[in-house]
Amino acid sequence: MTDARLDAPLSYVRVAPEPVLPAPIFSRGALAWMRANLFSSWLSGALTVLSLALCLWLIPPLIGWATFHAIWSAPDGALCRAHQDGACWAFVAQKMNYFRYGSYPQTERWRVDLTEIIGAALIVWLLWPRAPRRAIGAGLFFIAFPILAFILLRGSDWFALPLVDTVLWGGVFVSLLTALVGIVFSLPLGILLALGRRSRLPVVKLASVIYIEFVRGVPFITVLFMANFMLPLFLPDGWAPDRFLRPLVGTALFAAAYMAEEVRGGLQSINKGQFEGAMALGLNFRRMMGLVILPQALTLVIPGIVNNFIGLFKDTTLVSIVGMLDFLATVENAFKDTVWNGPTIAPTGYAFAALFYFVFCFAMSRYQAAMERRLGRGRRR
Amino acid sequence: MADEGDQTDSAAISMAGVHKWFGSFHVLRNINLAVRRGERIVICGPSGSGKSTLIRCVNRLEEHQRGIITVDGVELTADLKRIDAVRRDVGMVFQQFNLFPHLTILENCTLAPIWVRKTPKKEAEELAMRLLTRVKIPEQAGKYPGQLSGGQQQRVAIARALCMNPKIMLFDEPTSSLDPEMVKEVLDTMTGLAQDGMTMIVVTHEMGFAREIADRMVFMDNGEIVEINAPKEFFGNPRHERTKMFLSQILH
Numbered sequence: 001m002t003d004a005r006l007d008a009p010l011s012y013v014r015v016a017p018e019p020v021l022p023a024p025i026f027s028r029g030a031l032a033w034m035r036a037n038l039f040s041s042w043l044s045g046a047l048t049v050l051s052l053a054l055c056l057w058l059i060p061p062l063i064g065w066a067t068f069h070a071i072w073s074a075p076d077g078a079l080c081r082a083h084q085d086g087a088c089w090a091f092v093a094q095k096m097n098y099f100r101y102g103s104y105p106q107t108e109r110w111r112v113d114l115t116e117i118i119g120a121a122l123i124v125w126l127l128w129p130r131a132p133r134r135a136i137g138a139g140l141f142f143i144a145f146p147i148l149a150f151i152l153l154r155g156s157d158w159f160a161l162p163l164v165d166t167v168l169w170g171g172v173f174v175s176l177l178t179a180l181v182g183i184v185f186s187l188p189l190g191i192l193l194a195l196g197r198r199s200r201l202p203v204v205k206l207a208s209v210i211y212i213e214f215v216r217g218v219p220f221i222t223v224l225f226m227a228n229f230m231l232p233l234f235l236p237d238g239w240a241p242d243r244f245l246r247p248l249v250g251t252a253l254f255a256a257a258y259m260a261e262e263v264r265g266g267l268q269s270i271n272k273g274q275f276e277g278a279m280a281l282g283l284n285f286r287r288m289m290g291l292v293i294l295p296q297a298l299t300l301v302i303p304g305i306v307n308n309f310i311g312l313f314k315d316t317t318l319v320s321i322v323g324m325l326d327f328l329a330t331v332e333n334a335f336k337d338t339v340w341n342g343p344t345i346a347p348t349g350y351a352f353a354a355l356f357y358f359v360f361c362f363a364m365s366r367y368q369a370a371m372e373r374r375l376g377r378g379r380r381r
Numbered sequence: 382m383a384d385e386g387d388q389t390d391s392a393a394i395s396m397a398g399v400h401k402w403f404g405s406f407h408v409l410r411n412i413n414l415a416v417r418r419g420e421r422i423v424i425c426g427p428s429g430s431g432k433s434t435l436i437r438c439v440n441r442l443e444e445h446q447r448g449i450i451t452v453d454g455v456e457l458t459a460d461l462k463r464i465d466a467v468r469r470d471v472g473m474v475f476q477q478f479n480l481f482p483h484l485t486i487l488e489n490c491t492l493a494p495i496w497v498r499k500t501p502k503k504e505a506e507e508l509a510m511r512l513l514t515r516v517k518i519p520e521q522a523g524k525y526p527g528q529l530s531g532g533q534q535q536r537v538a539i540a541r542a543l544c545m546n547p548k549i550m551l552f553d554e555p556t557s558s559l560d561p562e563m564v565k566e567v568l569d570t571m572t573g574l575a576q577d578g579m580t581m582i583v584v585t586h587e588m589g590f591a592r593e594i595a596d597r598m599v600f601m602d603n604g605e606i607v608e609i610n611a612p613k614e615f616f617g618n619p620r621h622e623r624t625k626m627f628l629s630q631i632l633h
Contacts, residue, residue, distance in 0.1 A: 276442055277479030281493035281545060282468040284461075291492060296483050375483075 066351070077340040087348040088340075095334045102170015102325045108162065111152045112173050119145060119180070127367060129374060142184065149177075166244035170325030172356070178251055178316040178326065183309050185252035190259025191294065197264055208260070215257035220315055223254045228322040247319040255312045262304040266297030299375045306368040310361045328353050392451070393418045393549055393580045394439055399448030401434060408434050409445065410605045416549075421581045423591040423612075426601035427627060432584045435601070436551045439582065440471045453548055469497060472542030476554040478534045480526035486513065486537050487522040490544045498545065505544070512540040516570050532563025536570050543574075550574065552583040588632060592616055600624045 039045040069086025071079050073093065080088035092099075101109050122145055125137035153173075155163040196208030215223065227250030231241065241249065270293055278288040298305070320329035331349045334340070394416040401409035409431050416422055424432045437443040438450060441457050441464045450457045452467045481489050490509035494500040500508070513519045516536040518529075526534055535555055542550060552571065556564045568590045575581060575594040585591060591598060591612060598615035600608040600623070608621045616632075619625045 271477075271479075273475060273477045273479040274481065277475065277481065279442060280440055280468060280471075280473035280475075280479075281541070282465055282497045283493060284465060287496050291496065292481050296481075299483065 077342045077345065080340070080344050081342040084343055086344070087351060088342065088344045089348065091334070091340050091345055091348055092352045094340070095330075095337075098171065098334060099327060099330050100172045102174065102330055103168040104164060104170070105162075105168065108155075108164055111155075111161065111164075115149045115152045116173060116176070118148065119176075153177075166242055169244065171330045172327045174324060175316050175327040178248060178319055178324070179313045181248045182251040182255045182312045182316070186255035186259045186308075186312065187305070189252065189256035191263050193256060193260035194263035194267060195289065197260065198267060212257045212260050215254055216261070220254055220318055221321055224250045224318060224322050226250065227253070244324065247322050247324050251312070251316065251319065255308065258308050258311075259305065262301050262308060263297065265304065266299075266301035267293065269300055270297050302368055302372055302375070306364055310364055313360060313364070314357055327356065392416060393420070393453060394582070395449075395451045396435075396438070397449045399438065399445045399450060401431075401438065401443065401445045401447075408604050409438070410603075412448070412606060414599065414606065414609070416580060416582065418548075419578045419580055421575050421579075421594050421596045422583070422599055423595040423597075424582065424584045424599045424601060425586065425588070425591065425627070426607075430601040431604040432601050433553050436473075436553055436582050436584055439549075439551055440468050440473055442473075469545060470547055471549045471551060472545055472547035473551040474535070474538050474542055474553065474555045476557050478526070478531075478538045478558075480534055480538055480541070482526050485523055485525055486518075486529070489526065489537060490541045493541075494544050509540070509544050512543045513537070515543075515573075516540045517566075530563060531559045532566045535559065535563075535567045539567075539570055539574070549580045549582070552581065552585065554584050554586070556585065556587060586631065588616070600627065602627070 038048045065085065066087050069083065071083055071086060071088050071090050074080060074088075074090040077088070077091070080090065097109075101112055104112060122137060122141040125131050126134060126141050131137065151159060151161065153164070153169070154166070155161040157163075193208050193212055196204045197212065199205045199208070224247055227246045228243070231246055231249065235241075274292055274296065275288065278292040283291065316326055317328045320326050325333070331353050335346055335349060392415040394414070396412050396414045399409055399412040400407070412435060414422075414435075424435065426432050434443055438445050438457075439452060444459070445457075453470055455463050455467055457463060457467060480486075481492070484492065487506060487509055490513065491500075491502065491505040494505040494508065495502055498505075510519055510522065513522055516539055518533055518536055518540075521529055521533060521537070526537065529537065539555075555571070556567050559567060564587070568587060571581075571583070572590070572594055581594075583591070583595075595612045598608075598610055598612050599606055600615070600619075600621070602623050608615070608619065608624045610620070615624070616628065619628055
């Protein structure tokens with residue numbers, strides 16, 4: 001009905017249905033998209049042009065540095081010192097094994113490879129939504145894998161695997177191990193702390209609040225130092241954990257406090273009716289939380305949780321401060337090699353390290369997005 | 382009134398001298414009410430009169446501070462085992478449905494039977510499908526609550542409560558948050574349930590429905606029971622002034 005004049009008749013009865021029309025041409029397609037997103041106003045247009053110019057100014061030299069002018073293979077640093085306008089990938093290639101294994105004995109490195117392959121396979125099994133029997137995958141990953149990894153990496157007389165002291169451990173697998181331990185332990189610990197903080201039992205609540213506020217109130221480095229130097233003081237003689245284990249404990253405990261606040265945010269956003277609905281059906285506290293409340297609360301805070309995981313992964317670089325040789329520490333150690341010494345070595349090493357961290361963090365971020373899409377499906381109103 | 386709470390043995394629910402306070406606010410004042418097995422009670426009254434609080438005390442979503450509440454022979458105390466036992470046998474339907482949005486309709490219905498009653502999954506699903514058929518929405522079993530209309534959601538909530546095979550059903554304003562055209566489908570479901578002999582306490586403003594199914598009407602105001610009567614008497618010849626006033630306000 002388009003007749004909106006005041007002198008139109010007061011009553012109206014439709015005789016034919018209004019046709020359904022396609023949307024106007026300018027609201028669709030690439031041109032419409034550009035007009036809406038890039039040139040919607042003079043200011044927006046100017047910023048678009050400026051950004052484009054900035055990209056053109058910065059990106060080609062960077063690509064040139066990383067590819068065309070780069071040295072891809074060389075026996076030592078001489079060639080790299082001669083070509084200072086490009087990256088020295090030869091250095092990375094040469095040091096790759098050191099980056100991956102640290103000082104782990106050459107002949108035993110297959111054990112690290114095997115652990116990594118098994119771990120990666122189990123993670124894929126666990127994270128791939130349509131994988132069969134994910135419960136078994138979870139059991140293997142959370143129970144069997146840690147034992148296996150411990151035996152493989154550290155060694156055991158029973159399996160005729162020579163002991164490898166943790167002093168020799170280093171590189172990528174140490175970074176991945178630290179991050180994995182932090183991630184796997186911080187989430188359940190964080191959930192317990194979040195529930196504790198909401199508990200009606202005053203002692204449990206107070207303990208949770210004190211823990212969370214204390215850990216959040218001190219820098220990660222302080223927690224690492226405390227785990228490293230004070231943990232042995234609190235425990236009886238002979239109980240002092242391995243110097244490699246201490247930072248792992250510190251990392252997990254630190255991350256748990258942040259995770260707890262994230263989870264608490266999720267719990268708070270769950271409607272009271274959900275609790276009442278579950279209680280009225282006779283579900284006890286544990287089942288109510290496990291089956292009704294936490295699945296919803298955790299889904300709501302996936303972005304925050306993954307954000308914490310990403311932060312945790314990058315924070316693992318700090319464990320080098322208490323003497324753990326993580327990936328970044330091996331890269332920096334390699335700079336000291338006089339054979340490769342040169343002005344392009346450090347930029348190349350750091351670029352490689354950045355790429356390494358970016359790949360892992362970006363993967364987590366993409367998985368998060370996919371997960372949100374999957375869980376959001378069918379639940380929106 | 383005073384001896385209502387004494388019939389503990391034969392009563393499905395008995396409340397004797399029940400008081401409750403929210404902080405210093407006296408929300409339930411000396412409630413005495415016994416509900417016989419198979420009896421249908423409709424509670425009405427102005428908002429804030431304590432109707433919802435009263436039925437929420439029956440399955441201990443709210444705890445009472447004085448008096449005795451006995452449900453199916455079990456006295457409600459702080460003992461969690463007793464509370465669980467009572468909740469297993471008392472179904473409740475809420476104003477806001479309170480379906481679990483992360484589970485499908487079928488999973489909503491089978492959750493409690495599987496985890497609380499330990500019913501095998503297959504059996505629980507068969508039961509759920511039977512009850513979803515009874516509330517006339519078996520075809521929605523695979524959907525999520527968010528994809529259903531309000532009336533459909535409330536019927537699922539009724540089916541979900543029935544899946545626990547309850548002896549008593551509590552309804553807390555089940556049609557108050559529904560669009561007008563969906564009220565009837567929910568009331569029809571409840572009428573069917575009443576005809577099958579379920580013990581029911583219903584808090585509602587639907588007086589037509591109340592007149593049809595109630596064995597007794599309970600009128601509450603200011604946290605106290607003002608009048609209890611058979612519906613015919615209650616609507617035809619209300620005795621207390623406050624009842625008369627309330628009825629004149631809602632029945633035009």
